[in-house]
Amino acid sequence: MNNIEIEDTYHHDFTTASEWEVFIARLEEIIREWKLPRSKICSPLKKGDFINLSWEATSENVHFADVEFSLKHINLITPSDEAIQSSIEECEDKRSQCLMDALNSTNDFASLDQEHLNLAKYYGIREFIILSPAKEVAITDETRIKILLSSITIASNNSNCEVPMFVQVQEPWQSFYLGVSEGRGVCSHFDMVHLKKVPPYCKFLNGLLTLFKQKITEGCGIRLDPAMVSARFTYLLKDWTSSTWTQDPPDFDFMHGETLGVAELGKLPFGATFDPVGELILFTTWPEMPENVVVDSESYTDLEPQQAPEWSVQVKMTSSPACLLGEYLIDFIHLCSNQKTLFELLGDFVSYTEGDGQNLSSAFNALTESRVPALSTVVSKAAIKKTKPVEGPISEDILLPILYFLFPDAEDNPKQPYANANAYNVEDDQWKGVKTAAVDSLVWRLSIVAAHCAHNLGGAPALAHLWHEFVQEIRFRWERNILIPGIGSGFPDSVRTCLLHQKLQMLNCCIERKKVNEESLYKPQSMDIDDPDSDSDEEFFECTNEDSTESEDTGIKRQRKMKHSLWNRPTGRLAKHPVLKLLKTGGSLYLPVTQEPVPKTEDQLEEDAEVMMQLGTDQRASEMRARLMSASLLSDMESFKAANPGAVLEDFIRWYSPRDWIEEEGLDEWGQKNGHLSPRMMIPNNPWSNAWTSSQPVPAHRQKRLFDDTREAEKAIHYLTSQRLGQIAQLLLPVLMHAGLSTLNSQKQEALSNLPDVVQSILSKLQYATKPIHQKIKSYEEIAHDIEGIEALVAQANSLQRKLGGLNQTKEFTGFLVQLMREKEVPVPDALWEYVRSRITSMFYEAQKAAHMMTSVKNISDADSPRDGGNVGKFPAPFCKEFILRAIAPRPSGTSTPHPQRLYASLKRDHLRLAGLFSEDTIFF
Known part of the structure; x- marks a missing residue:
């Protein structure tokens, strides 16, 4: 038998999984890791949950055919999820969480800005999975779209996951998603339409209802019950034509008047140079209504903003408004x-x-x-x-x-x-x-x-x-x-x-x-002999015993007086010290008239410190430093010697630096406590003793001035x-x-x-910035930007107060204003219902009057605007129309179990988006 070699290219292992199978298996694995397969029913959503509660996102990267995808699980964290797991019911005979949320109208038209959360607005769901390209890649090929949609459908089925799964396709900016959800015998398809041009039959509610019913009954031949309709019209106001609604003018009009007043000079301006409120958005909402009680067609509409049962307001602030x-x-x-x-x-x-x-x-x-x-x-x-x-x-x-x-x-x-x-x-x-x-x-x-x-x-x-x-x-x-x-x-x-x-x-x-x-200079100069605080005897003579009198036996007054030398007469005395006496003579110690301290500014003190540092640390530098610092000390010593002839260094220390005089027990011959100098004063040739030795008795007015006012000025x-x-x-x-x-x-x-x-x-921050003598401009820039930011907030609050509140300063209005400042949609509270509605209506009415004055009547007619002539001038055509249509119908046949059907529609002048959820019974066809 001839041995024939078969080339390796002919060998193919059919047990090896394909890339598509590996991709699906990886999706299933991630779903199980996230513990999503089990069915769960949470408590019903409450009004405002989509906005007020937090959203949690978990992501994993997967690959398919050399293309990287991101699989994200997004869910709303509700109190029931955080508290007790036992509140979650696991039932086989009820609808899935997705379908129950789709029928819940409490969070209709919720404004969500985060990435992918618009799916919650479109379908009303609280939990979903998104498969999207990891990079900004557009998936536009129809074959690739179907493969990806089939992949998530198989993964959802195999893992028994009821959480809706979506694939993001088309250009990223379009936010275009296709999805599916399977479980409990129901398959729900999430379809979407995005058009730049709005078809005429889709501009009004009647056309959308027809489209919705055709989609549900296609191939079924059944008759539907009236659908439930929720509607929202959005109106924009950007031009504040009347000064009644504009911000208060800046409180400063410097140099724009005929005269210049002191009040203008003494204050800084405050406020925005233009209105910091960029636009006001009014949302008028009609919650769930049967379709047979409302009409919205090309020729007539019941959806007038003034008749809407719910109003909510949102403001958009001007980014970085210029503030004075x-x-x-x-x-x-x-x-x-x-x-x-x-x-x-x-x-x-x-x-x-x-x-x-x-x-x-x-x-x-x-x-x-x-x-x-x-x-x-x-x-x-x-x-x-x-x-x-x-x-x-x-x-x-x-x-x-x-x-x-x-x-x-x-x-x-x-x-x-x-x-x-x-x-x-x-x-x-x-x-x-x-x-x-x-x-x-x-x-x-x-x-x-x-x-x-x-x-x-x-x-x-x-x-x-x-x-x-x-x-x-x-x-x-x-x-x-x-x-x-x-x-x-x-x-x-x-x-x-x-x-x-x-x-x-x-x-x-x-x-x-x-x-x-x-x-x-113009006062008569005395001979510096008399002191105003002492008598002539005390000034010119020194008594051995001031209070001595002649003895009673002789009755003759005797007083021994010693006259001061001409060159040693006291002068420059301020007052007698109440306690101290001179150690050598026992005479009273007089406080001298001294020169006042030398004033210095901060830069001069810094210069002095630099000079001291530059002198060095050797003996010569220390002596020079002591000499520079002892100028005031020397002046005070000379004044002290002039006022107290015969004084010694110890007398000066007792007055000038009491801490350097250490008292001892016992009294001296003059009745004072004994004492001695501190150790630092007894160091040989210390600056104090050297200054005392070199000083002469010179009164302050004869000394060289320590402070030269002319030079310093x-x-x-x-x-x-x-x-x-x-x-x-x-x-x-x-x-x-x-x-x-x-x-x-x-x-x-x-x-x-x-x-x-x-x-x-x-x-x-300002306290810290102003401390150093050398200013740090960066710190002041941060402070200026902080002040500007707060100024913008105050200007925004003042502008909103003027527009919506006028003189209204109630607690309810203040709370309403605080919420508006966060640039979120805020419902008009009941307490302010009539007041705020009337002011907003007036603002739109005046804006409409201004628009009519600038254009002719022929040019202002708009096919999109309501035909009710009574209100055409009060509100413009809606900037956006949103509708949510709900119905419960059997599909794909009349014998199927009825399941929820839903359609979200968003209509703008150059934009149409339809997002539909259509459920089919997979058991009873």
Whole structure:
């Protein structure tokens, strides 16, 4: 027998499963893993469950013919599912959960935005499985569609799964699904139609009912009972034609009026520049009705919106509406990166004004002239002959009100003067913890006016002009000893106030010191012999025993007095110490008149700290550091020696640093407790002992001044003058943010009950951002965006209040407004039924009147609109019509068991979607 080799290509193992079988087996395996085969009946759905309850999604990836698919199981988490499994009934003689949900009308027309959840709206089902391409791939081939539909049908049958299974086909944007559900002797087919052009017979309810009945009775020859109809018409309102319904206009109209008022200058604007409510959507719903009680045809309709038993409203907000306060803050932050100098921005204007400091034609000189009448006798306007001044970016008629607002004391009858100096103590401010300036102080007003200039009056050049004139006025006041208003008294507070406020406080300190020094020049100078707090004997003589008298035996007064040397006479005494006496002589210890502490701003303290750090750590550096720090100590020692001749270091320590004097038991010869210096004071050549040795008895008024007011004032003015525009903006930015947050906090809106908490959270960010001297612009950008976001919410709430509420401030309306703010569909509550309906009807009516005024009567006739002439002008044609038709009918024959049939229809001007559920009896054909 010849052995014939058979090629391998002829061998085929028919026991090997095909790709299609593997795909179906994998679907069945996943269904069993998800524990879906068993039948279950849950409690009936309640109204709003589709929207209010959570949806759960589980997915697995499967492959078929080198194409990856995603199998998703989506179900509604109902309380019965979460609580007790025993509430689930497993029955063979009832309809499946899918068919029971399809007949339930409690969640008709639910608006669901998540992916694939539109199937719940189309069919009313709470649980389903979707097979869709893992990638954005369109399945348009009819053969592939049928293979996939057959696959899920076989998998559903083999796994005994009653959960509806769908296949997503066509283009992804179409949301087109085909599906099937089998079980309990029923096969339900889920079919869909999606057309861009609406057939004429499908535009009205009558045509859809005919189509629905034809589909059910096709090949059956049965007579149907009246179907149940649910309808919803949607109306859109986008154009707010009447000012009655538009938002309140922004509360700030800066520079658009004929005059510039103080009230405009002192506040920041708030509100959206245009209506933040983009559109209002009205849903009018007719729940289940028998088809024989309603007519909706081309010639007549019973479905008028005013006759609808249920109304619900939804609003669409404008995305990222432009808000005035947010724009002010963000635009000002952008200026912080501008590195141009004032000369680069103003050019010849700076040169002209600086070269003519005494020219009263300038705005600030005119401002301050009335405050100092003597100037009018020094310089005469008529005598000055100058060339035409260079005009700045801000015209004089606008600039003068701004300057009088900043410096109201320059006006005879100020319109908005500052409060007293104590009112600008930051400790008493409600915004304690924010390192800026007190509310309505000079820096507060300057920051707000600067924002107006930057936003409305010309941008960067206008801000540069304002700053230039501001510094000119500050210099003018320094030269003429006029205190700067709206700053408050005291030394610069580097802990609680911003750097600009500290600089102005420093200038006020310098002006006060300068006035005191100039006044002292005109006072008669004494010989520094007498002290006002002591008698002549105590001043010129030192008694060995102050209270000694002559003995009673002799009756002769005897008093031994020792006169001070001419070079050692006490001077500069403030008061006698109530307790202490000098250790060596026993005379009273006098408190000396000392120089006041040297005020320093935050940047000066930082410079001092840097100098100390740069000195190093060696012995020479330590000595230098001690010398720099002991200037004030040396001055106080000299004042103490001048007031207390014969005093020693121990006397000074007992007064100046009591903790370094350690008391002992026992009393000295003058009746005081004994004691000794602390260990640190007994270190040889320590700074205290060296300073005491080198100090001379010199009273404070004869010492070299620790604080040179002229030099410090010039340094402060030079600092203000030399700033670039970005640096100016950074100086004002913390206060402007503070003012912006204060403006936001002043808003009242009942619908935003947590507004104070949100403001408090932003305040915490601002407190952190204002602490460092070197500003972090990123932090301020975040705060500005937070403020802008809350401003948009307030503007939206105000706009809705005006449209729907008017003067209605009831608790019910506030709750209604809160729900609308979430941009969800909200039913009109019974308590507001008539009120809200009338306002919405009026809005649509006025919009229709405006539309009729713009178009002719012939052009406005629409075949889609109702033909009832009484209401045609009140509502436009519906933007969308939705119908749900339900029936229970036997299929595929008259002897079959009746099962639910359902059709969902959505009609728009250029869109038609039909989603039908048609059930067939698989037992009784």
